[in-house]
Amino acid sequence: xxxxxxxEARKIMEKAIAYSSADSCEVxxxxxxxxxxxxxxxxxxxxGHRSNQNLAVQCSFGKRAGTATxxxxxxxxxxxxxxxxxxxxxxxxxxxxxxxxLGPQTYDESKTYNESTANITPDFRAKVAIESITPAAAxxxxxxxxxxxxxxxxxxxxxxxxxxxxxxxxxxxxxxMRTNDGTGSGWASRDVTDVxxxxxxxxxxxxIDKAVLSREAKAIxxxxxxxxxxxxxxxxxxxxxxxxxxxxxxxEGRSFMSKEGGGTKLGxxxxxxxxxxxxxxxxxxxxxxxxxxxxxxxxKMSIIENGxxxxxxYSRYWAKEKGVDPVPFPSNGIMDGxxxxxxEMIKDTKKGILVTRLWYxxxxxxxxxxxxxxxxxxxxxxxxxxxxxxxxxxRFNESPIxxxxxxxxxxxxxxxxxxxxxxxxxxxxxxxxxxxxx
Amino acid sequence: xxxxxxxxxxxxGAGALMLPTTLMGRSISAEALLTPGMDVAQKKxxxxxxxxxxxxxxxTYADARIGRYLNQYxxxxxxxxxxxxxxxxxxxxxxxxxxxxxxxxxxxxxxxEGIKVATNQAIAIAKANSKIQTDPVQLAPVKGVGEVSWxxxxxxxxxxxxxxxxxxxxxxxxxxxxxxxxxxxxxxLFMVNEQKxxxxxxxxxxxxxxHRIWPTFSVTAIGGGKFKSRQALSAPMGLGYExxxxxxxxxxxxxxxxxMYRNSYDMVEDATVAAKQAKEMLDAxxxxxxxxxxxxxxxxxxxxxxxxxxxxLELDRVLGYEANYAGTSFATLDKWKSKDxxxxxxxVNLVADKTQVGSLGAVGYDDEGVxxxxxxxxxxxxxxxxxxxxxxxxxxxxxxxxxxxxxxxxNDVQFQRMPNVSLESxxxxxxxxxxxxxxxxxxxxxxxxxxxxxQQRYNFQFGGTAFYEIKNGKIEGMLNDVAYxxxxxxxxxxxxxxxxxxxxxxxxxxxxxxxxxxxxxxxSHGSSTTRFDGVNVINTGRSI
Numbered sequence: 001x002x003x004x005x006x007x008e009a010r011k012i013m014e015k016a017i018a019y020s021s022a023d024s025c026e027v028x029x030x031x032x033x034x035x036x037x038x039x040x041x042x043x044x045x046x047x048g049h050r051s052n053q054n055l056a057v058q059c060s061f062g063k064r065a066g067t068a069t070x071x072x073x074x075x076x077x078x079x080x081x082x083x084x085x086x087x088x089x090x091x092x093x094x095x096x097x098x099x100x101x102l103g104p105q106t107y108d109e110s111k112t113y114n115e116s117t118a119n120i121t122p123d124f125r126a127k128v129a130i131e132s133i134t135p136a137a138a139x140x141x142x143x144x145x146x147x148x149x150x151x152x153x154x155x156x157x158x159x160x161x162x163x164x165x166x167x168x169x170x171x172x173x174x175x176x177m178r179t180n181d182g183t184g185s186g187w188a189s190r191d192v193t194d195v196x197x198x199x200x201x202x203x204x205x206x207x208i209d210k211a212v213l214s215r216e217a218k219a220i221x222x223x224x225x226x227x228x229x230x231x232x233x234x235x236x237x238x239x240x241x242x243x244x245x246x247x248x249x250x251x252e253g254r255s256f257m258s259k260e261g262g263g264t265k266l267g268x269x270x271x272x273x274x275x276x277x278x279x280x281x282x283x284x285x286x287x288x289x290x291x292x293x294x295x296x297x298x299x300k301m302s303i304i305e306n307g308x309x310x311x312x313x314y315s316r317y318w319a320k321e322k323g324v325d326p327v328p329f330p331s332n333g334i335m336d337g338x339x340x341x342x343x344e345m346i347k348d349t350k351k352g353i354l355v356t357r358l359w360y361x362x363x364x365x366x367x368x369x370x371x372x373x374x375x376x377x378x379x380x381x382x383x384x385x386x387x388x389x390x391x392x393x394x395r396f397n398e399s400p401i402x403x404x405x406x407x408x409x410x411x412x413x414x415x416x417x418x419x420x421x422x423x424x425x426x427x428x429x430x431x432x433x434x435x436x437x438x
Numbered sequence: 439x440x441x442x443x444x445x446x447x448x449x450x451g452a453g454a455l456m457l458p459t460t461l462m463g464r465s466i467s468a469e470a471l472l473t474p475g476m477d478v479a480q481k482k483x484x485x486x487x488x489x490x491x492x493x494x495x496x497x498t499y500a501d502a503r504i505g506r507y508l509n510q511y512x513x514x515x516x517x518x519x520x521x522x523x524x525x526x527x528x529x530x531x532x533x534x535x536x537x538x539x540x541x542x543x544x545x546x547x548x549x550x551e552g553i554k555v556a557t558n559q560a561i562a563i564a565k566a567n568s569k570i571q572t573d574p575v576q577l578a579p580v581k582g583v584g585e586v587s588w589x590x591x592x593x594x595x596x597x598x599x600x601x602x603x604x605x606x607x608x609x610x611x612x613x614x615x616x617x618x619x620x621x622x623x624x625x626x627l628f629m630v631n632e633q634k635x636x637x638x639x640x641x642x643x644x645x646x647x648x649h650r651i652w653p654t655f656s657v658t659a660i661g662g663g664k665f666k667s668r669q670a671l672s673a674p675m676g677l678g679y680e681x682x683x684x685x686x687x688x689x690x691x692x693x694x695x696x697x698m699y700r701n702s703y704d705m706v707e708d709a710t711v712a713a714k715q716a717k718e719m720l721d722a723x724x725x726x727x728x729x730x731x732x733x734x735x736x737x738x739x740x741x742x743x744x745x746x747x748x749x750x751l752e753l754d755r756v757l758g759y760e761a762n763y764a765g766t767s768f769a770t771l772d773k774w775k776s777k778d779x780x781x782x783x784x785x786v787n788l789v790a791d792k793t794q795v796g797s798l799g800a801v802g803y804d805d806e807g808v809x810x811x812x813x814x815x816x817x818x819x820x821x822x823x824x825x826x827x828x829x830x831x832x833x834x835x836x837x838x839x840x841x842x843x844x845x846x847x848x849n850d851v852q853f854q855r856m857p858n859v860s861l862e863s864x865x866x867x868x869x870x871x872x873x874x875x876x877x878x879x880x881x882x883x884x885x886x887x888x889x890x891x892x893q894q895r896y897n898f899q900f901g902g903t904a905f906y907e908i909k910n911g912k913i914e915g916m917l918n919d920v921a922y923x924x925x926x927x928x929x930x931x932x933x934x935x936x937x938x939x940x941x942x943x944x945x946x947x948x949x950x951x952x953x954x955x956x957x958x959x960x961x962s963h964g965s966s967t968t969r970f971d972g973v974n975v976i977n978t979g980r981s982i
Contacts, residue, residue: 040759044567048542049559122566130570144761146954176762260663360890368980435897
């Protein structure tokens with residue numbers, strides 16, 4: 001079993017640090033047990049169990065640092081790995097951006113662990129699969145799905161007195177349902193900390209319904225349309241946008257957050273004033289680690305507030321250069337939603353397109369955050385408040401910045417990939433070509 | 439490591455973040471890379487523990503892969519070394535068939551006790567899943583090969599080259615870029631050694647030592663409120679450190695006044711050109727959207743081949759095994775069975791291969807013990823075959839696996855992965871200059887850029903890293919905001935000319951992603967410069 005308790009982890013790391021005579025020594029200890037099942041063509045295909053643990057030691061002399069790792073934790077191995085890291089540090093070139101390890105920190109108590117998820121068995125995974133396959137087969141649909149669960153711990157300690165420990169569990173389920181005539185496809189996903197909230201069978205039903213509804217899609221002309229993006233469709237575009245809130249790139253003039261002639265858009269309104277995005281590791285729906293791999297505490301923090309860019313992310317080095325406090329990259333993202341249900345949003349739409357998800361999203365132009373990609377697994381035409389018919393998939397070329405400036409309505413939130421994202425109605429979303437893909 | 443983590447660490451994305459080294463996985467010292475791992479006799483003993491345990495628990499087939507993965511990464515920006523990372527990963531993955539169903543488990547505890555525990559887990563998974571299995575596994579037969587070995591034929595082992603020499607080379611390339619007008623430059627050098635031991639109940643014990651290398655950079659110029667980047671024209675290769683020699687004999691003069699590189703890369707020269715081009719792009723003309731004849735050089739075309747030929751012809755995708763992630767394929771079995779599906783024009787010949795020297799996919803045996811080979815996918819424009827492994831080939835009425843099964847590590851289960859897929863060169867003597875002369879209104883595209891394709895591989899959009907306008911048979915200035923959109927079959931049928939083999943070289947990717955849990959695989963795609971007629975080009979310029 002690759003999971004150590006807080007006491008066991010502390011003991012191993014204390015021993016390692018005691019072997020070091022470097023200016024500083026920092027140790028990260030991680031372990032995980034994970035299991036998965038994969039099914040396709042209405043039967044199970046591959047499944048596995050993975051077990052892994054390792055200890056990474058970083059030692060430094062002045063601004064020279066070296067890192068070594070090991071997966072055995074007896075005394076001799078611990079001494080060997082520390083000496084190896086020290087030797088490498090002495091051989092390494094000076095890194096002018098090297099930062100001393102942090103001193104002791106205070107962390108919030110995490111909500112990332114759930115016992116039921118940690119105890120998932122192969123039989124449970126097989127049950128999830130069959131409860132997806134059986135209703136699919138009954139509707140002349142073929143199921144392909146994947147359940148992946150993990151039980152892991154992370155711990156760190158350094159010679160400046162920092163100690164951190166966290167345990168977490170996750171279960172992620174995705175399913176694609178395709179009608180046997182090949183003309184319809186539906187998809188749904190669930191990701192949870194507590195497996196009792198997985199509701200995999202409900203997700204499968206939603207995907208089956210979408211597959212059946214999306215059969216024999218009609219082609220409509222590409223162009224600018226009002227869209228209702230389901231949370232899973234918007235999540236990756238929003239994630240990419242947050243990924244680009246890097247202060248250093250902005251300061252260097254090579255980010256969408258850079259301004260012509262120098263300076264950044266921090267503190268400026270960049271999107272519709274109803275847009276509020278923040279991070280909160282203690283959110284009950286999307287708990288995440290209260291510290292990162294460098295030992296920095298992660299706290300609730302606004303990123304976009306009333307459409308204004310409130311925070312960019314500063315590494316400890318860049319913060320020092322700029323004379324500001326470090327702002328660590330967040331461990332989750334939460335976007336404020338509204339009260340409208342999807343049904344209400346559709347009812348309120350004269351002409352538009354409902355998008356289940358977007359696929360193969362890639363950056364086209366980092367200057368404008370232009371991305372391309374395609375709709376997939378359920379795209380529907382809405383007319384006079386009703387879903388009229390399924391439509392063929394589109395390729396889009398759009399920037400999340402333009403998209404969030406064209407916001408019409410915010411709907412209810414859903415958890416997607418550890419983030420909370422609302423349904424969104426957006427006007428003038430740019431589709432540039434048709435795809436024959438189902 | 440996932441692609442996004444890699445891009446972040448490499449500092450190659452515009453939004454580069456410095457992440458803790460723990461994300462890189464396991465790090466070791468440089469000298470530790472040179473220490474030999476477990477010897478072959480010991481590996482055989484450990485593998486036999488897995489195979490015998492599996493058989494005693496009722497497995498009808500089992501294989502064990504003991505892997506030691508040694509990587510070295512060097513990251514720099516401008517005049518600074520950001521990170522030198524040495525990583526090691528060691529463990530065993532055990533795959534079994536019990537009750538007609540696959541089971542897999544892995545562990546980094548490579549002791550008889552650890553192996554027995556993992557084997558038990560693999561068997562338990564197979565038996566649990568066999569209750570819902572409706573299509574028992576059928577394996578194409580493979581004759582055991584006994585104890586054999588294979589090595590990438592490298593000339594210079596990266597582990598024998600001091601880190602200081604690598605750092606110096608990257609910093610020289612950075613300095614060249616900065617002296618020639620770049621505002622920023624990030625560069626990286628990635629070296630990979632997979633020491634893989636495979637054993638199966640078929641009686642094979644295969645020891646392989648695989649090497650790969652990838653030097654790369656991103657040069658950025660800033661001016662007039664814009665920033666433009668140009669990526670390196672290197673390719674990841676299945677070569678040793680000799681790839682970094684910059685041998686003159688391996689340079690190919692490109693039509694726009696800069697060199698391309700075959701089996702040896704001149705990083706300083708390329709960085710110099712990149713800086714000049716990035717500056718030129720700041721004032722380059724924005725493309726007029728419309729139809730153009732495209733002249734695509736191999737370092738660009740490789741990615742188009744990868745996405746529009748490599749992926750749709752993976753049999754597991756065609757059959758629906760990847761429906762929930764990577765997708766399915768337009769190239770359905772009925773099209774293949776018709777023997778008359780025109781994938782491309784009649785000059786299009788696309789070949790799958792796991793043996794080409796210098797390629798990323800080259801190995802002696804795949805990860806289920808099948809000897810590697812070359813085979814046709816598209817011949818004279820007609821779809822003739824797919825890429826398939828042992829548990830799939832019976833579905834296309836074939837008896838022999840194609841030998842393209844791969845796992846990214848001991849920790850992940852092996853499955854069908856793309857071999858090298860390459861476009862054969864034109865048979866007649868025909869140079870890139872000849873090709874440009876024949877184009878009235880076109881665009882010459884070099885290097886890799888943005889890429890996206892739908893889940894059945896019909897509709898795609900590609901960018902590049904450098905675009906030149908072609909007017910009346912001549913290369914004019916650079917263009918901005920270029921991307922082309924097409925449909926796979928339409929595109930390959932618009933292929934009108936392919937340069938001869940003197941222009942042939944390989945593109946490569948370290949990060950072909952597929953499967954759940956997602957795995958990466960390294961693959962090369964060779965071609966000569968190729969012309970496609972009347973392709974739709976869009977303008978990607980926007981203002982925010």
